[in-house]
Amino acid sequence: MTEKRERYQNRIELLQGTLDLLILQTLQWGPQHGYGISLAIRNRSGEILQVDTGSLYPALHRLEKQKWIKAEWRISENKQRARYYRLTATGKKQLTKERSKWSQLSDAIAGVLQPEEK
């Protein structure tokens, strides 16, 4: 049990920054439930990013605790009661911050990876 949990936690740690960014970004298009978020990330990444539920739900609860997202119960399109998450004002600010951090990081990595010009 312990070992398995550690494995999950490791993955959360690896993805932490990015997963938070992806969740916040997904919610910018409108409120969504956990299952919907995982589908959205998968679809928009061209099936490349598979979000593990063991990472997704802790991340959602963590973001909720930080008051970046807020949860409410709603009925989905196919008549299912589901817990919808919506971006808060502070969450929007956080998203902007995370995005600029991400672009800095990807620029930096791209810079490192670019073949040297002479």
Add this chain to the structure above:
Amino acid sequence: MNFWRRKKQRAELDEEVESHLKMAAQERAARGETMEEANHAARREFGNVELVKEVARDEWGWRWLRDAADDVRYGARMLAKNPGFAIVAILSLALGIGATTAVFSVLYGVLVNPYPYANSDRMVHLVFHDNTGNRGWANLNGPQLQQFRQASCVESVAAMDEWDLTTTEGDLPENVQAIYLTSNAFVHFGVPTLLGRGLLPSDAPEGQDPESVAVLGYQFWQRHYNGDPDIVGKKIQLVRKNYTIVGVVPPRFTWGDGEVYLPLKITADPVRSYFPMIRLKPGVTRAAANAEFQSLLEQFAKQTPTHFPEHFKVTIEGLNDQFVAGIGGTLYLLLAAVALLLLIGCGNVSILLLAQATARQHELAVRSAIGAEGSRILRQLLTEALMLSFAGAIVGVVLANGLVKLIVTWLPEFSFPHEAAIRINLPVLLFSVGLALLTGIVFGASPALQSARTDVAQLMQANTRKTTAGVHGRRTHSVLIAGQISLTLLLLAGAGVAMRGFLRMMHVNLGYDPHNVMSVGIPVHDNTYTTWEARRTYFEQLLKRVSAMPEVVSAGLSTNATPPNNGWEQRFEISGKPAAEQQRARINFISPEYFSVLRIPLLQGRSWDESETVHGAKLALINQTLARQYFPNGGAIGSEIRIPELKGEPPFALAVPGSDSWFQVIGIVGDARDDGLRNPIKPSVFVPYTVLLRVWTQILVRTQVPPLTVLRAVREQIRAVDPDQQASRNIRDLDGWITTQPEWEHGHLVATLFGGFAILALALAATGLYSVISYAVSQRTGEFGIRMALGARPKDVLLIVFRSAATSVTGGVLTGVVLTITLNRVLARWIQGSALDVLVLPGVILLLLATSGLSCFIPARRASSVDPMVALRYE
């Protein structure tokens, strides 16, 4: 964290995951999978549902709290499964924690926080010591008080006087202890009154008679007025004078054990002196204060030489100093005793837990195999230990509550400040909680560490059917048992010494017969019987009327001679011999019937008769000790002695003319205790009570029946002579005078408590030993079965069991003896006697061995009487 919110949050998470699964399955079903396949696939894709929930929940924080709650739930289940174990463990701890808490609350009440007064740490008394080692309180007269106030290290000075008054409204006059206070006293004490106001400067204007106002003591208000809340403004009549009640003090304000507090008029009369109450300025050292007061008091001694000894040294004493010196050591000793008891209790629980842990090895191994970390198991076991210790603490505090009340009634009456609030209060409760935590860790840690270290694989593979127990557990057990036994021996030895000392005191030869005699105190009021003749006639009448009562066998007067601690210690001179400063005797003022009432024999010579009493004849009787010490070759009778300080001080003490001149010795009486029950008898001189008539006397009454039953009739006779005259409060028979001697009460307290704690310790140690042996026997049942199947007789099995216990018991006894001998010197400082007494140590060892033997015998017999076939099949 709110429990209900947490519960709701859990339910929501469950539903959230559920809806995730449903939506995933619905989508799969929409793509054409069967519902069953879809559900299955959705679940597979989701992963371990419970694990996801758990990691999500971790994000909420408070994980340790949830774990702790789990541990507690699990622990409660374990304890409920083993009620016998739980009860023995909790009781072992409850006894230790309860006793320790009780003793600590007495210690805290008496030594740490006894006084309600403002800055009581700076309040001091003036004490002087003369060069023969006697100490006394310094009293100052009016002008001296004024001068004393100006001293540079003094912040404030109030003064007091005390007297017994009486109510003159009721059926029989009731004695009322009055404390007269200067009008600044309530400011000096800094304690607000419970009702109304305290005394004010306007109550005692300088140079005028004080106002007739009274502040009531709390106890008196409760007893006499049933705590009437509208008492302020009502009147109280004391010795035919009406006082307006202006206030009531709170319960802890018990200065001087006053029942009423009245304003004190300070006069300029140099003879009248008052007891000063002093508060030093902040930061003043005792040495500085002593030096300043020494020179000040030497100056005063020149003005009023009779109020001071010839040579003296002044020291100041804090309010609590004499109590700390008197009973502090005893309380610390008792605390040490209960700490030992607590340790023995902890040892017991450790033993039980170790046995449990061995029995639970499989359970723990299974938990570990399915993923519990070592630290998690450790925490689980510690939680169980702490649950036990807190349960023990709760039961212990309940026990302590009862025990505290018992100890307070046993405390020597004047050995502790009556202001002290001795009860279970917040600091005491914090102490108990701390104790519970500490004990939980002490007894829980070693079994827990041992269990958490176990190797899973080895355990799981090991055969569950064991024929004999491992060696390691047994060694820990042996050490614990030996430790318990050595501490028990130490405690028993201490109790033995205390009890032997107390028994010796109880059987001391008194020299008088206290049975069926009581002493009735007569406090004479101010301004009554102010001439020698009038007062003598009054006392004579009192004695006559009481003697004539049919219930009374005989009666005598004793101003200050009621044993076992009597007389006024003074320097005396013998005619024709050089006077030495150290030549001191106890001077007793009595009527001749004194000796027949107390059945003290007249050994030589004669006593004085009635006509000699009436004239205040200068005749004296001496006790054997004085005769032996100062007239070793005989010739005491006919010699003359003189007491230079024997002078009148009207209106309080009225003397016959020439009272400080020579008295003729006319007889020798048998020795009777005159300096308490423990000290050697001091030289005593007996003179007619009429030589010096004070404002206080006692009638000693011998009766056929228990004397207190005729007390009311005696009071009626006293009233018949003077309707306003009361008898003093707290009248006791002479057996009662013995049991209120500080050394008796002290001995009684130490002997009973020490004895009680030692018996508890013995019971705990016996339980510990019994548990260990029972456990070992049950572990070795299979082994015994094999042995018996191979031909061992029950006697052999019995022997094996005894031998296994013998090492630890012997080791414990030896360690205990060494401990006792080492600590004997420390013990001797507080308890009279020695643990190396021929009776005490061997007796204690025998008692311990017998108890240990019995504790082993019961399980051993069980082991030796099993049927070998049953034993072999036993799992």
